[in-house]
Amino acid sequence: MNTKKRHKPQVDTTGLYQRAIRQAFVKLHPRQMAKNPVMFLVWVGTLICALLTLFPALFGPVPGENPRLFNGLVTVILLFTLLFANFAEAVAEGRGKAQADSLRATKADTKACKVLDDGDTQFVSSTELRQGDLIKVVAGEMIPVDGEVIDGVASVDESAITGESAPVLKEPGSDMASSVTGGTRIVSDELVIRVTADPGKGFLDRMIALVEGAQRTKTPNEIALTVLLAVLTQVFLIVVVTLPPFADYVQNPVGVVILIALLVALIPTTIGGLLSAIGIAGMDRVAQFNVVATSGRAVEACGDVNTLVLDKTGTITLGNRLAEEFIPVNGYSLQEVANVALAASLFDQTPEGKSIVRLAEKMNAQLNFGRNAAEGVEFSARTRMSGTNLPDGGEVRKGAVDAIKGFVRSRGGQLCPELDAAYESVSHLGGTPLAVAYESEIYGVIYLKDIIKPGMRERFDQLRRMGVRTVMLTGDNRITARVIAKEAGVDDFIAEATPEDKIQAIKDEQAQGKLVAMTGDGTNDAPALAQANVGLAMNSGTQAAKEAANMVDLDSDPTKLIDLVTIGKQLLITRGALTTFSLANDIAKYFAILPAMFAGVGIGSLNIMGLASAQSAVLSALLYNALIIPALIPLALKGVKFRPLSANQLLQRNILIYGLGGAIAPFIAIKLLDVLIAAVGLA
Structure with a gap:
């Protein structure tokens, strides 16, 4: 364990x-x-x-x-x-x-700075707050209720609940960092938070009751x-x-x-x-x-689990994938690939996106447009792309290679043979290849590096001896997924997985009379967490994921699911x-x-x-x-x-x-x- x-x-x-x-x-x-x-x-x-x-x-x-x-x-x-x-x-x-009693000491009836409809603020008792209300919390104050950060960036001390002394960065627009819990304390800056739970129904209230x-x-x-x-x-x-x-x-x-x-x-x-x-x-x-x-039923179900459905990133591999290398194709130079990759990742606030920006800036990449005049396009599980709409009407995209191929074809572009070679080269290294394109031209491939967590093969071997089958879910292509699955020692994998694929994988296992456990943190994981017999949500994840799951890990460690099976x-x-x-x-x-x-x-x-x-x-x-x-x-x-x-x-x-x-x-x-x-x- x-x-x-x-x-x-x-x-x-x-x-x-x-x-x-x-x-x-x-x-x-x-x-x-x-x-x-x-x-x-x-x-x-x-x-x-x-x-x-x-x-x-x-x-x-x-x-x-x-x-x-x-x-x-x-x-x-x-x-x-x-x-x-x-x-x-x-x-x-x-x-x-x-x-x-220890947790109850953390929970107190505090004063909250409520943001009114006209923009003014008013101090009210935390018991008067209702779902949907906006509150402002500044450094040194306790967050009175559960909520989602909608504005500001701040460090939050969650040691009263998680036991982890290091503050956690909270910011809006991120599945892993926008959810806050009542009873925690802001140690720097300030946040505007939307209340997500009525009095007596918050996360800390449920913890105390359970x-x-x-x-x-x-x-x-x-x-x-x-x-x-x-x-x-x-x-x-x-x-x-x-x-x-x-x-x-x-x-x-x-x-x-x-x-x-x-x-x-x-x-x-x-x-x-x-x-x-x-x-x-x-x-x-x-x-x-x-x-x-949420119940003893969930704990007991862990002991009867036959199949573990695990996300690759953060569970089997270390944290987030980071940009390692740009690979030019189609006759473009390395500098040109870096410029387009920077433009495509400008509004991407994920750790992967930020790592692409850092790598591009290290190579002195330049933008030929003003950021304020451009518009960011968020990643979608359906399109499997993200990028930027430029002020002149041009479109820069990065994403899964097959998704970018479709994007380029839809604009009358031609594919180049070097793309598939770069794709396979990165995949065979166990990395994730992302193609980057400007309008109808593919400029190159971004190599996102994955590192498998130490000891994962031994832990999966242990589960196998107990008769528990492991299935890895990943949005990566089949070649990359196969390499990672073989190295980690999982029994099976599902590549290029969408939220619908996750639910279907769980239903297929349950149709065979098996009990299935899975872990997740995002809103798109909520349906699968609800479908699984044991759903473990991360405390740093979204409120939707925590509501759908029947277990919440306060440490936000996805590998904890393996330990829960043991317990x-x-x-x-x-x-x-x-x-x-x-x-x-x-x-x-x-x-x-x-x-x-x-x-x-x-x-x-x-x-x-x-x-x-x-x-x-x-x-x-x-x-x-x-x-x-x-x-x-x-x-x-x-x-x-x-x-x-x-x-x-x-x-x-x-x-x-x-x-x-x-x-x-x-x-x-x-x-x-x-x-x-x-x-x-x-x-």
């Missing part, structure tokens, strides 16, 4: 465990307990045992000496079982609430496991209820408390008690990784491992309680652990059943260590460690508890 270290906002965890202990008692309310069928049955059993402690003969005469003491001990152990389970959930919730768990709903896998546990509990309840007639028939009557003890031992209380904590902790791990998920799989592995351990535990508890119940009819010979007495066996089994829950809380919160293995390998490993281990460990623990209980004379 990504091990990049960064400053994180401090989360106040003072008194976390004290609050969790208090919450453990609050959660004993029947309305709270009823949400968990397994633990609700334990809660009912505790009440019945408490009554039998006060009135031992409530359900008829009870054999044996001092039943009140035994019933009381069983009641106390069952109560602690409930408290430990509630404590596990409260600790997981408490960590999220502590983080929410990490606090206020909007947490059970995920599909969690619901399915809860249903399975409820069915198992119901089956075991029926089994236990039908035992008394058989016991009476063999003249070995069984008390109600023993039956409750058997039921609690049979049902999977360990996973039942830790299930909520595992899910909440999964959300918390994502939050600690500087990602905000999601760790969540599923942890849940599966502890479920396996919980069910395997029951074997030892059967061998402790069943022989104790029927010792009088020969089944006592199954007492292979050599437990001291029937009461000691029951108390030891129940005590182990209670203590194993707090013992596993750290594992539930931290998660089982992730290893990039296939599903079959993970299953084998879980069975070996948590299945076999879960069957052996209780035998040892129950025997030790039995020795201790016998030594102090409790049974």
Whole structure:
């Protein structure tokens, strides 16, 4: 996983465990307990045992000496079982609430300088701002609400939210730098911002609600496991209820408390008690990784992802492509190509466009027109070109080679053979070739250089071992895309991709029954982000992208999607491992309680652990059943260590460690508890 270290906002965890202990008692309310069928049955059993402690003969005469003491001990152990389970959930919730309190301290009701329709300004409370309002924020002031920059250039300190101490440059007209978040602070210059969220619906509000768990709903896998546990509990309840007639028939009557003890031992209380904590902790791990998920469903879906759809630029390659070289064609000189490239990129504010301008200026390129008299033409995903309309009516364009060919043909121009040679030369280097033309003449090719991020091949190999297929999306031509895909080690690629191609690629994968994840930052990525099962938007991206996605990366690191797949799989592995351990535990508890119940009819010979007495066996089994829950809380919160293995390998490993281990460990623990209980004379 990504091990990049960064400053994180401090989360106040003072008194976390004290609050969790208090919450453990609050959660004993029947309305709270009823949400968990397994633990609700334990809660009912505790009440019945408490009554039998006060009135031992409530359900008829009870054999044996001092039943009140035994019933009381069983009641106390069952109560602690409930408290430990509630404590596990409260600790997981408490960590999220502590983080929410830290974020809430960032959010404050501040004064905002609202720009009125007539151009005047008025100071109003930030709670009075509505979507579409314009506000002016100057250096030193906090940005009160989410918005889009429409005027000005300024450095913004986002450390309160992202943990990154370096200020971020914000300016209008850029997908990556126009979106601002409420709670951040301007450190230089000033901005005019259009409000994009009403009060209570901003990004920080959603962050607080989600990490606090206020909007947490059970995920599909969690619901399915809860249903399975409820069915198992119901089956075991029926089994236990039908035992008394058989016991009476063999003249070995069984008390109600023993039956409750058997039921609690049979049902999977360990996973039942830790299930909520595992899910909440999964959300918390994502939050600690500087990602905000709209729901636990999104986190869990990461673990089930079959296909990753990744943009090339910024995800697989380092940042933005930069102009490396001008290649003249059609008999033009290098200086002439530089002049036309400068004219075509004059209004291009993207990093690629700025790098072309820098390279042209380095070669002393000149303009023969006034900038104020010219008009910029923005890049379009459909035309795949951008450029400048000159004052004399001429048109200068740069863009994908085939797009420029079409532009030149439409003006009656002729193509030259050197163009294809330059195109293939740049493509085979893994770079992006852009053709540049003035009217009906192609002047040359611009070589934009791409550098693959270190370690990407290893990360894709790791995903492949987990059964995750990777698809690279790029606007580059097929030759360049093939070179980059081969070098990076992705499984497939889609070249010359349009926004429609992105959506279609996702739909094609989903039609095969696969779960698809993708990352994006621009408005044109929003439809694909919404279509994907897991959509990760960059915090530096547009509001449309963030609204469409179900996850937002505060660090704006596109490769984070790969780490989220790991976190999601760790969540599923942890849940599966502890479920396996919980069910395997029951074997030892059967061998402790069943022989104790029927010792009088020969089944006592199954007492292979050599437990001291029937009461000691029951108390030891129940005590182990209670203590194993707090013992596993750290594992539930931290998660089982992730290893990039296939599903079959993970299953084998879980069975070996948590299945076999879960069957052996209780035998040892129950025997030790039995020795201790016998030594102090409790049974």
